[in-house]
Amino acid sequence: MSKRSGAEQYDAIVVGGGPSGSSTAFELQRGGARVLVLDRATFPRSKACAEYLSPQASRRLNAMGALTAVESAGAAHLAGMIVRAPNGAALRGDFVASHGYSAFRNRGLALRRTVLDPILLNCARSAGADVREGAQVTDVLRDATGRVTGVRLLPSAGEVELIRAPLVIGADGLRSVIARRLGLARISRIWPRRIALVAHFENFGGMGDWGEMHVERDVGYVGLATVEDGLTNVAMVVPAAAGRAVSADRTAFFERWLRDRPQLAPRVAGARRVTPVLATGPFASHARRAWAPGAALVGDAADFFDPFTGEGIYSALRGGELLGRHALECLGAATAREADASLRAYDRARRAEFRGKWIVEKAINAAVSFAPAINYFARALESRKDMADLLVGVTGDFVPAAEVLRPGYLLNLFLQPTRPPAPGA
Ligand SMILES: Cc1cc2nc3c(=O)[nH]c(=O)nc-3n(C[C@H](O)[C@H](O)[C@H](O)COP(=O)(O)OP(=O)(O)OC[C@H]3O[C@@H](n4cnc5c(N)ncnc54)[C@H](O)[C@@H]3O)c2cc1C
Structure with missing residues (x-):
């Protein structure tokens, strides 16, 4: 088997051309970096997803120049969410509500991933990124110090291809090869699989x-x-x-x-x-941390818990935006130590950005896993529309998670008098 090795033609290789990879590549390319996106699939590719985008995701779509294309492609508009518990209690939260917060757009969007993802990938392409579809990455390359220096592709026609770049970004989804090869992937043992x-x-x-x-x-x-x-x-x-x-x-x-x-x-x-x-x-997996020397993780590759609150696409887009900025600093760093510090700062920024949402997400999932809990909370929020609106605003990414983690909110939730269940429920 022969070996072909690309000289360093690129500043960054983004593995995965889904929402997180497209958003990262777009940000990097706009900042002047030369980016190669590799995806094992050929687009449009299907993806198991509920295909709902939170109202705040439109901000990033707009910044990437994708919002008009998404809307013209016929995306549905969603006014909010209804959650029905096993006992029949149904809470409804609206994105437009009296809590004083408003999103970039007052509706969520929903569009098939076979339509959405090519639009996003085209934004990265239009910004100047090279995109190779049908290119499956199997491993990372490292130098003598362990720093990541590139990727290895699945051999094609008996030829192994190695591509080198100072930065490799794992945007390769739920079972990220990059996260596994870096030894960063963790499967959650405490949450139901x-x-x-x-x-x-x-x-x-x-x-x-x-x-x-x-x-x-x-x-x-x-x-x-x-x-x-x-x-x-x-x-x-x-x-x-x-x-x-x-x-x-x-x-x-x-x-x-x-x-x-x-x-x-x-x-x-x-x-x-x-x-x-x-x-x-x-x-239910997460990375121990979202970086290693010469590499970073974004989107589901960094963290995926459960789709109940339906915000993975927003997190992928926003995560790409955050990483793009820190990755540009990393690429401009004078020393390896400075480059590492930029990626470490990205990891901190990611945690600061998403920590509150992770807590809310896990609390909701704990309730969903235990019928008496979701029955109780759905009944309580059924009769407190203001509180349901606030919670749905948090899952819609435009109300700070702190609003529903405040003692006052939690007290009201736990002490809410609830109507008795409907007969037969
Ligand atoms: C059932 C379900 C429902 C969901 N519903 C919603 C929802 O309604 N709203 C929402 O916001 N989120 C939802 N999510 C989450 C959402 O799908 C993800 O968070 C989002 O797709 C993450 O984007 P990503 O770019 O990180 O990963 P992905 O979209 O998974 O993209 C990863 C890309 O990497 C490529 N790739 C993988 N391995 C390799 C490799 N070795 N080499 C090269 N390329 C590779 C893949 O082909 C893929 O194109 C749902 C998830 C599930 C499972």
């Missing part, structure tokens, strides 16, 4: 302007959202214990699960599934 199944339907009954989450006792939850006119994304998340039934026949499992929910059965009865059922998981 879950798997997800996603498909699109036409004529799904009763869809309105709100995204919906239906939590079921012990068997997971399903999210419903209109993505483009007449098309509904159905994203189901079930315990990893269902893996065997899913492997046996994921389509049968998915359709049976929906038909078995009394509140969903009539809505799915007249619907037609128009895409194959995609599966992904188990998830």
